[in-house]
Amino acid sequence: ILNVEQSPQSLHVQEGDSTNFTCSFPSSNFYALHWYRWETAKSPEALFVMTLNGDEKKKGRISATLNTKEGYSYLYIKGSQPEDSATYLCAFLPGSARQLTFGSGTQLTVLP
Amino acid sequence: KAGVTQTPRYLIKTRGQQVTLSCSPISGHRSVSWYQQTPGQGLQFLFEYFSETQRNKGNFPGRFSGRQFSNSRSEMNVSTLELGDSALYLCASSRGRLGYGYTFGSGTRLTVV
Numbered sequence: 001i002l003n004v005e006q007s008p009q010s011l012h013v014q015e016g017d018s019t020n021f022t023c024s025f026p027s028s029n030f031y032a033l034h035w036y037r038w039e040t041a042k043s044p045e046a047l048f049v050m051t052l053n054g055d056e057k058k059k060g061r062i063s064a065t066l067n068t069k070e071g072y073s074y075l076y077i078k079g080s081q082p083e084d085s086a087t088y089l090c091a092f093l094p095g096s097a098r099q100l101t102f103g104s105g106t107q108l109t110v111l112p
Numbered sequence: 113k114a115g116v117t118q119t120p121r122y123l124i125k126t127r128g129q130q131v132t133l134s135c136s137p138i139s140g141h142r143s144v145s146w147y148q149q150t151p152g153q154g155l156q157f158l159f160e161y162f163s164e165t166q167r168n169k170g171n172f173p174g175r176f177s178g179r180q181f182s183n184s185r186s187e188m189n190v191s192t193l194e195l196g197d198s199a200l201y202l203c204a205s206s207r208g209r210l211g212y213g214y215t216f217g218s219g220t221r222l223t224v225v
Contacts, residue, residue: 034213043116044155044202046213089155099145099168100214104154 002026004092006103013080014111020076021106023090027071031095035064035075038105039086047075047088080110114138116205118217125224130191133220137184137205143167144186145206145214146178150199158201161186193224 005024013019025033035047048057053068061078077084087107091100117136125131137144146158157170161180178188184205190197200221204214 036213036216043216043218044204044214046215049213091155097168099157099160099170101157102147102155 002092002094002101004090004101004103006088006090006106008106009104010107010109012109012111015080015082017080017110018076018078019080019108020074021088021108023073023075023103025071025073025090025092026094027069029094029096030068030071030092032093033066033068033073034091034093034100035073036089036091037086038089044089075106077108080108082110082112084108085110116203116215116217118201118203118220120220121218122221123223125193125222127193127195127224129193130189131193131222133188133201133203133222135186135188135203135205135217137186137203138215141205141207141215142184143206144180144184145204146186146188147202147204148172148199149202149219150196155202158188190222195224198222198224 007022033050036044038044048064050066055066057064063076066073087105089105091102093100119134143162145160147155149155159178160168164180175191180186200219202216202219204216206212206214
């Protein structure tokens with residue numbers, strides 16, 4: 001059973017704050033790391049698919065970094081807005097399997 | 113383009129019954145994966161189908177089964193329902209290549225009473 005952990009479990013920030021959270025995954029047999037945003041009453045939405053050690057991806061105010069050697073990825077949100085409130089999920093894809101293993105997510109609440 | 117469509121959105125069933133959930137992927141996507149989410153649990157992988165073949169299966173009992181049709185639509189079946197099967201069932205489609213993200217449907221909320 002693969003262990004994918006996300007921290008913190010939940011986070012409350014004020015509008016305009018920058019924030020970041022962590023995804024830890026096995027450092028061996030890496031193929032890809034996915035990030036998804038899941039807003040209440042909606043479907044999970046893909047943010048990033050990261051495959052290379054040292055990868056940095058950016059989408060608007062959201063960015064992510066990847067360290068496959070030590071098995072972690074950071075997601076950063078700059079200048080948080082209330083519409084960023086959602087659960088952020090990471091998912092690990094090993095080279096030996098074709099199924100994503102999801103972490104339990106970080107629930108972000110941005111207070112106006 | 114149309115997204116991933118799951119039907120029905122909500123379902124209430126009695127213990128012991130069986131249920132079939134449907135998922136229509138994005139046009140051109142040949143891979144369909146199914147996930148279960150229960151309160152307090154992350155997304156748990158059920159199975160993945162690609163070109164009508166099951167490529168992977170998660171750690172669920174044999175009461176959970178699925179299939180994929182030639183048009184890539186997929187169905188998931190749960191027989192002899194138990195109370196613990198109450199969950200949100202999500203399907204996700206992708207092109208099947210590992211470098212692409214998944215597109216999720218809105219899910220089917222199953223309640224077993």
